[in-house]
Amino acid sequence: MHMVCIRNIKKILLRILFRNTMFAICIKHRWNKMQILTMANRKGGTGKSTSVWAIGQCLAHAGHRVLLVDADAQRNLTRCLPIVGADKHLTSVVNGTASLVDVMQAVGEKLWLVAATDSLVAAEKVLGADMAYPMLFKNSLEGLENLFDYVLIDTPPSPNSPLSVAALTASSKVFVPTQPELFSFEGVQSLLELVAKIKKNYNPGLTVGGIFLTKYSPTYRRNLHHGFVAMMKEHPELGPLVMETTIRDNVAIAEAQVQRQSLYQTAPQSNALVDYETLTKEILAA
Numbered sequence: 599m600h601m602v603c604i605r606n607i608k609k610i611l612l613r614i615l616f617r618n619t620m621f622a623i624c625i626k627h628r629w630n631k632m633q634i635l636t637m638a639n640r641k642g643g644t645g646k647s648t649s650v651w652a653i654g655q656c657l658a659h660a661g662h663r664v665l666l667v668d669a670d671a672q673r674n675l676t677r678c679l680p681i682v683g684a685d686k687h688l689t690s691v692v693n694g695t696a697s698l699v700d701v702m703q704a705v706g707e708k709l710w711l712v713a714a715t716d717s718l719v720a721a722e723k724v725l726g727a728d729m730a731y732p733m734l735f736k737n738s739l740e741g742l743e744n745l746f747d748y749v750l751i752d753t754p755p756s757p758n759s760p761l762s763v764a765a766l767t768a769s770s771k772v773f774v775p776t777q778p779e780l781f782s783f784e785g786v787q788s789l790l791e792l793v794a795k796i797k798k799n800y801n802p803g804l805t806v807g808g809i810f811l812t813k814y815s816p817t818y819r820r821n822l823h824h825g826f827v828a829m830m831k832e833h834p835e836l837g838p839l840v841m842e843t844t845i846r847d848n849v850a851i852a853e854a855q856v857q858r859q860s861l862y863q864t865a866p867q868s869n870a871l872v873d874y875e876t877l878t879k880e881i882l883a884a
């Protein structure tokens with residue numbers, strides 16, 4: 599009787615151990631899967647390119663392999679990074695003459711960029727006329743799962759941009775940088791409508807990872823801004839999406855971007871880096 603009891607306990611313990619090991623393997627597998635994240639807002643100048651640039655640095659610094667894609671013909675992300683090959687850019691991928699791997703360039707340790715050039719304006723117009731345009735990034739990122747842990751796509755503010763639609767179609771999550779002002783608030787609402795359409799038509803797995811405030815701190819003496827933040831947090835749809843971290847206004851950002859260097863190189867002690875590291879942790883935990 600005593601032996602039977604011990605054997606049963608052993609069996610139960612082994613079963614628990616097996617289940618926990620399988621759980622750990624599943625979690626690890628999920629973490630190892632390449633994640634495609636898009637930064638978007640239909641309002642201009644809210645910090646989309648800066649956030650892709652800074653979060654990319656933070657992820658790479660933490661040891662992840664990161665591919666940045668500049669899907670905006672304004673090419674502001676490209677301008678902030680130390681690119682060398684002017685002949686390597688996204689236009690060739692849009693035209694179907696090269697793959698993403700053909701045109702990516704190393705711009706830091708564990709950090710690569712697919713750059714944008716002026717030619718992207720014309721290429722995007724042609725792309726928009728192709729029925730299959732929403733699949734551009736989904737198709738071109740296929741098979742790269744073993745090369746990167748994260749792909750971050752910077753998108754233009756223009757409404758209905760084919761490249762924005764293609765980025766959202768490929769992504770698991772979209773993050774929305776916004777400033778605490780009326781037009782940004784409207785830009786977020788309009789983007790959420792686009793996200794809902796893309797979810798319905800092309801990418802049911804797309805979720806809004808979060809909305810975060812840029813050039814803002816709860817400690818600033820700007821009552822109008824706090825009013826907008828309160829309005830956003832009370833909004834039934836937007837409120838639950840507002841992230842904890844806010845990105846303060848910090849000149850270290852423009853200084854690093856102008857030198858095409860990272861915040862780790864030019865301003866390792868800056869508020870900008872503190873804020874973006876905190877935001878990156880929140881994104882990883884989301």
Ligand SMILES: Nc1ncnc2c1ncn2[C@@H]1O[C@H](COP(=O)(O)OP(=O)(O)OP(=O)(O)O)[C@@H](O)[C@H]1O
Nearest residue numbers: 642643644645646647648755813846847848851852
């Ligand atoms: N937290 C910040 N503090 C100070 N300056 C910032 C901050 N974030 C961004 N900037 C600056 O604000 C400007 C606009 O930022 P950014 O280009 O990232 O916005 P965007 O949303 O990508 O704009 P667009 O819609 O035109 O693509 C840039 O000059 C950038 O250097």
Ligand SMILES: [Mg+2]
Nearest residue numbers: 646647670674
């Ligand atoms: Mg931009």
